[in-house]
Amino acid sequence: MRHDVVQREPDLLGPEPIRPWNYIKMRRRAAGLTIEQAAKPFYQRPDHRACCEANLRTFEMPQVRVKDVRALDLPRAFPFDAGIYEMLRDLPQDEHPRLCVRCGWDEWTPQADREGGDTTWSGDLPGHCTRCEQDARRKGAL
Numbered sequence: 382m383r384h385d386v387v388q389r390e391p392d393l394l395g396p397e398p399i400r401p402w403n404y405i406k407m408r409r410r411a412a413g414l415t416i417e418q419a420a421k422p423f424y425q426r427p428d429h430r431a432c433c434e435a436n437l438r439t440f441e442m443p444q445v446r447v448k449d450v451r452a453l454d455l456p457r458a459f460p461f462d463a464g465i466y467e468m469l470r471d472l473p474q475d476e477h478p479r480l481c482v483r484c485g486w487d488e489w490t491p492q493a494d495r496e497g498g499d500t501t502w503s504g505d506l507p508g509h510c511t512r513c514e515q516d517a518r519r520k521g522a523l
């Protein structure tokens with residue numbers, strides 16, 4: 382049996398794929414929420430708080446794939462597309478939907494940019510949406 386060590390060649394393979402656990406974290410952060418804030422819609426009693434926060438932390442851990450992501454009802458807390466999560470979880474990388482590499486936005490999701498327009502793909506910052514491009518510009522990164 383051969384055990385080849387495969388080292389990624391970023392120039393040949395393109396950018397790192399967005400994994401399902403990345404997607405949850407990206408969407409939560411794009412909404413400007415901490416784990417604690419994102420967990421709030423999921424508990425009514427204070428003694429459930431720690432459990433809900435721990436669950437959210439788990440969903441964002443590398444290699445964690447949620448089987449029934451729709452049952453989590455994450456859109457209660459932040460914009461999240463369970464169908465995209467399932468594609469990232471179940472399909473090979475070349476069949477993944479195109480997502481903003483920073484916030485996980487997809488072109489089928491209406492989202493206002495920072496200037497009151499509709500988010501679209503950035504012309505200046507490859508792989509990014511215009512909202513993230515505007516953030517980068519504001520921070521002086523562009």
Ligand SMILES: [Zn+2]
Pocket residue numbers: 481482483484485486509510511512513514
């Ligand atoms: Zn973005």
